[in-house]
Amino acid sequence: MSTDAHLQHAHKPAFAHLFWWFMFANGGGLAALVLPVHILVQGILGPLGIVPVVDQHQDTWISVLGNPIVKLYLLVLIALSFFHFAHRLRYLLVDFGVAAAKSTPAQVIFYGGAVVVTLATIWILLTTAPI
Amino acid sequence: MKAPAQATRTAPRSYQWTMPSSWWLRKRHYFLYVLREFTALPMALWLLWLLFDIKSAGSAGFQPPRSIGFVVFSAVCFVFATYHSYTFLKLAGVIMHVKAFDRPVPPRLVVLTMFGLWALASVVIGAVLIGFAR
Numbered sequence: 001m002s003t004d005a006h007l008q009h010a011h012k013p014a015f016a017h018l019f020w021w022f023m024f025a026n027g028g029g030l031a032a033l034v035l036p037v038h039i040l041v042q043g044i045l046g047p048l049g050i051v052p053v054v055d056q057h058q059d060t061w062i063s064v065l066g067n068p069i070v071k072l073y074l075l076v077l078i079a080l081s082f083f084h085f086a087h088r089l090r091y092l093l094v095d096f097g098v099a100a101a102k103s104t105p106a107q108v109i110f111y112g113g114a115v116v117v118t119l120a121t122i123w124i125l126l127t128t129a130p131i
Numbered sequence: 132m133k134a135p136a137q138a139t140r141t142a143p144r145s146y147q148w149t150m151p152s153s154w155w156l157r158k159r160h161y162f163l164y165v166l167r168e169f170t171a172l173p174m175a176l177w178l179l180w181l182l183f184d185i186k187s188a189g190s191a192g193f194q195p196p197r198s199i200g201f202v203v204f205s206a207v208c209f210v211f212a213t214y215h216s217y218t219f220l221k222l223a224g225v226i227m228h229v230k231a232f233d234r235p236v237p238p239r240l241v242v243l244t245m246f247g248l249w250a251l252a253s254v255v256i257g258a259v260l261i262g263f264a265r
Contacts, residue, residue: 025226031174032216037253039177039212041260042184043205047197052264055184058193064263065188074185078178085171092168097150117182124182128189 020087020111027084030077066129075125079118086110170215177208220245 046053055061064070090110093101100106155165180201187193223245224238 028215028219031212032219033249033252034256035174035178036209036212036216037256038181038260039205039209041257042181043177043196044202044209046260046264047195047202047205049197051261053260054264055188055260056195056197057265058188058195060263060265061184061188061193065185074181078182081178082175085175088168088171089175092165092171095155095165095168097152117179121182124186128185 020083023080023083023114024087025084027080027082028088031081031084034077035081062129065125066131068131071125071131075118075121078121079114082114082117083111086114166214167218170211170218173208173211174215177205177212180204216249220249 041051041053042055045051046056054064065074087110090101090106093106155161180196184196221242224242227241229236229241
């Protein structure tokens with residue numbers, strides 16, 4: 001390979017890396033910004049009866065879930081977060097010395113799991129409270 | 132073909148170093164790093180529950196989440212989620228290189244902005260979740 005050709009090859013944009021890092025970083029950022037308040041309100045304050053929350057009554061919950069903006073928000077939140085979680089948990093196993101976590105099958109399992117959750121989320125959002 | 136003894140003598144020897152399994156307990160920083168990475172698991176579990184909650188909204192036997200077990204589970208997830216937010220947003224000053232008027236924005240200001248966004252997003256999401264309830 002000539003030097004020019006080698007340089008051209010070396011400077012080829014790494015689109016796969018770009019995609020996975022985009023999903024990882026934005027998933028982590030979005031989860032950091034909005035997940036704690038979801039857990040606090042829907043998981044603690046609502047069930048304890050301290051504040052009224054949309055998912056404590058079926059009619060209000062269905063009504064909110066029927067909004068397309070809410071559907072899009074929940075899809076982005078869940079899908080991006082799971083790509084972040086998949087990356088973190090795979091590298092946690094690598095850090096614990098599980099060499100198999102670096103392998104292609106492990107990548108398929110972790111990132112494929114995020115894809116499965118994304119598809120399940122799309123299906124659930126489309127079939128629950130249709131627009 | 133070499134004799135077995137000779138083959139053993141000339142075979143490349145490699146040093147197989149393995150990390151002790153308790154490496155992450157040796158220093159506080161290591162432990163906090165592993166804790167930060169682990170936050171993904173409880174957050175993933177809570178989001179899976181949210182997905183289940185969305186799915187059950189359409190069923191006839193809808194039961195709102197009110198059990199004490201669920202509250203305890205959420206409280207544990209909340210601690211991990213808050214730790215994730217703190218560590219992730221604190222890193223924003225290192226990761227994000229923002230320029231304004233051709234001058235780099237100080238990392239501290241980037242971090243402050245991210246924490247401000249966290250507060251704002253929390254207020255807005257909280258207001259929607261509570262405000263649209265009856």
